Amino acid sequence: MSKQWFKDAVxxxxxxxxxxxxxxxxxxxxKGIQQRLTYLEKLGVDVVWLxxxxxxxxxxxxYDIADYRTIQTRYGSMQDFDDLLADMHNHQLKLMMDLVVxxxxxxxxxxxxxxxSRNNPYADYYIWRDPVDGHEPNNWGSFFGGxxxxxxxxxxxxxxxxxxxxxxxLNWENPKVRQEVYDLMRFWLDKGVNGFRMDVINLISxxxxxxxxxxxxxxxxxxxxxxxxxxxxxxxxxQEMNREVLSHYDIMTVGECVAVTPEVAVHYANLxxxxxxxxxxxxxxxxxxxxxxxxxKWNDEPIKLTDLKAVLDRWQTKLDGxxxxxxxxxxxxxxxxxxxxxxxxxxxxERSAKMLATVLHMMQGTxxxxxxxxxxxxxxHFKQLAEYEDLESINAYHELVEDEGLVEPETMLSYLADxxxxxxxxxxxxxxxxYAGFSTVQPWFNLNPNYATINxxxxxxQADSVFYYYQQLIQLRHQEALIRYGNFTDLLxxxxxxxxxxRQYGNESLLVYANFTDHSVALASxxxxxxxxxxxxxxxxxxxxxAELAPYEVRVYKK
Ligand code: TEU
Ligand code: CA
Numbered sequence: 001m002s003k004q005w006f007k008d009a010v011x012x013x014x015x016x017x018x019x020x021x022x023x024x025x026x027x028x029x030x031k032g033i034q035q036r037l038t039y040l041e042k043l044g045v046d047v048v049w050l051x052x053x054x055x056x057x058x059x060x061x062x063y064d065i066a067d068y069r070t071i072q073t074r075y076g077s078m079q080d081f082d083d084l085l086a087d088m089h090n091h092q093l094k095l096m097m098d099l100v101v102x103x104x105x106x107x108x109x110x111x112x113x114x115x116x117s118r119n120n121p122y123a124d125y126y127i128w129r130d131p132v133d134g135h136e137p138n139n140w141g142s143f144f145g146g147x148x149x150x151x152x153x154x155x156x157x158x159x160x161x162x163x164x165x166x167x168x169x170l171n172w173e174n175p176k177v178r179q180e181v182y183d184l185m186r187f188w189l190d191k192g193v194n195g196f197r198m199d200v201i202n203l204i205s206x207x208x209x210x211x212x213x214x215x216x217x218x219x220x221x222x223x224x225x226x227x228x229x230x231x232x233x234x235x236x237x238x239q240e241m242n243r244e245v246l247s248h249y250d251i252m253t254v255g256e257c258v259a260v261t262p263e264v265a266v267h268y269a270n271l272x273x274x275x276x277x278x279x280x281x282x283x284x285x286x287x288x289x290x291x292x293x294x295x296x297k298w299n300d301e302p303i304k305l306t307d308l309k310a311v312l313d314r315w316q317t318k319l320d321g322x323x324x325x326x327x328x329x330x331x332x333x334x335x336x337x338x339x340x341x342x343x344x345x346x347x348x349x350e351r352s353a354k355m356l357a358t359v360l361h362m363m364q365g366t367x368x369x370x371x372x373x374x375x376x377x378x379x380x381h382f383k384q385l386a387e388y389e390d391l392e393s394i395n396a397y398h399e400l401v402e403d404e405g406l407v408e409p410e411t412m413l414s415y416l417a418d419x420x421x422x423x424x425x426x427x428x429x430x431x432x433x434x435y436a437g438f439s440t441v442q443p444w445f446n447l448n449p450n451y452a453t454i455n456x457x458x459x460x461x462q463a464d465s466v467f468y469y470y471q472q473l474i475q476l477r478h479q480e481a482l483i484r485y486g487n488f489t490d491l492l493x494x495x496x497x498x499x500x501x502x503r504q505y506g507n508e509s510l511l512v513y514a515n516f517t518d519h520s521v522a523l524a525s526x527x528x529x530x531x532x533x534x535x536x537x538x539x540x541x542x543x544x545x546x547a548e549l550a551p552y553e554v555r556v557y558k559k
Pocket of ligand 1: 060063064100143163199200256258297332333392421
């Protein structure tokens with residue numbers, strides 16, 4: 001691969017607790033991942049992004065780290081990690097670790113010290129403020145409900161936590177904190193890991209003075225999602241991190257960035273490489289949030305195709321030649337792609353999963369596949385609150401239904417079924433045997449019952465499965481510079497049913513026509529004309545009718 005190998009790579013995301021259990025305790029682990037490397041090799045991906053595997057009390061499934069330099073025992077030992085990394089490299093796979101340094105766990109020894117007094121060596125490692133008129137320093141609500149501040153009597157002060165109270169925010173203003181972070185990054189890079197996915201990295205610099213945020217009527221605390229991102233010093237911090245650490249290694253970085261726009265992303269992901277290689281943006285997955293801002297992301301309305309295209313088109317065109325895109329439909333925080341953007345009804349599941357894969361993998365940027373996406377795994381469709389495990393979902397139910405009375409119970413259950421992060425976290429479906437081949441005992445989290453029909457064994461046995469389709473898309477990306485580097489034009493931005501775009505690279509051209517609906521749609525004559533001098537490259541139906549697209553059909557042409 002070229003020196004900028006991150007542009008040529010396809011990434012596969014592994015949520016470790018839900019991928020493969022090797023020691024029959026019902027929890028996925030490192031040895032389990034190692035057993036599945038040949039599967040990843042067969043799919044053809046280049047890089048694995050592993051969600052956090054560090055020591056953690058798991059209030060937020062590992063995004064609350066108590067020790068950055070040890071492996072959580074349920075996942076295995078450091079020896080298991082070293083073995084996995086070596087074996088991945090043997091299989092020509094690179095490993096990207098999750099770097100969670102906006103906050104730590106409250107069990108981290110820095111915080112255990114920091115909370116004791118105002119004058120210990122770790123006193124300024126976190127963001128502490130005096131009470132204002134006997135209560136919280138400002139009106140910020142945490143991403144996971146309630147206030148973003150928690151009071152500690154020993155200090156007579158509040159600490160800031162943008163997420164759960166067990167996730168205190170680090171004070172990046174303190175140069176010692178920054179050096180600690182750079183040190184722990186070097187620890188993993190010196191082991192040979194090939195990059196980092198940086199958790200909520202654009203939240204590390206807080207708005208100057210920590211002022212109140214605008215608050216929606218009916219809400220107890222302000223929703224800070226659009227308010228706390230991209231703070232005044234974030235680019236300076238990332239440039240420092242780049243000078244001190246990143247630039248000394250041949251690695252790939254992606255920063256998860258809340259409330260990021262292309263205008264801001266061109267700095268984070270600039271092609272000179274002075275900050276990060278790319279960002280995860282939220283604009284497409286954030287579409288069709290609730291019209292009532294006090295209810296935030298919770299809703300069950302489908303996304304309008306014209307809105308989706310407007311967002312993706314903007315990222316494709318505004319970053320071209322300036323920065324690099326990441327491409328994803330889902331991850332461990334999002335509902336399953338086929339349920340959210342396609343149609344998980346058995347009649348359309350495979351066809352729409354392939355259509356979505358094509359639309360994404362034919363764009364400019366680095367594609368990310370979330371475990372199970374490559375076999376078309378679906379949302380789990382839980383019916384009761386008791387079935388959920390994720391603190392975001394459970395807290396939101398209690399807050400919106402019980403505390404604030406903003407949403408009816410049945411409605412909220414429908415919102416959760418559509419949007420809960422738990423949809424992504426049910427165990428990987430390998431076989432139709434007991435516990436789906438994930439484990440031989442009851443897993444830590446319920447399986448989706450549809451593993452009886454949707455599973456890897458089945459996909460590998462079916463020549464035209466979603467799996468083999470992903471395999472072909474990955475091969476095409478690797479072969480065609482046009483797909484990786486070509487520029488992007490939307491041919492039909494106002495159409496409500498069809499996504500049609502063109503990529504151009506030198507005198508090569510690629511046309512992608514996709515039907516996002518469950519009915520046939522006539523192709524505009526302009527599209528038929530455009531494809532006349534192109535040849536068919538790939539698609540998701542056996543035979544096609546020239547003048548129309550079948551339900552969820554996608555077709556790619558090349559010249
Ligand atoms: O997620 C960041 C984030 O903003 C999420 O709260 C996101 O908005 C939400 O999950 C969507 O509903 C990252 C991690 O990916 C997530 O798993 C962690 O819980 C969070 O940071 C805190 O570390
Ligand atoms: Ca295990």
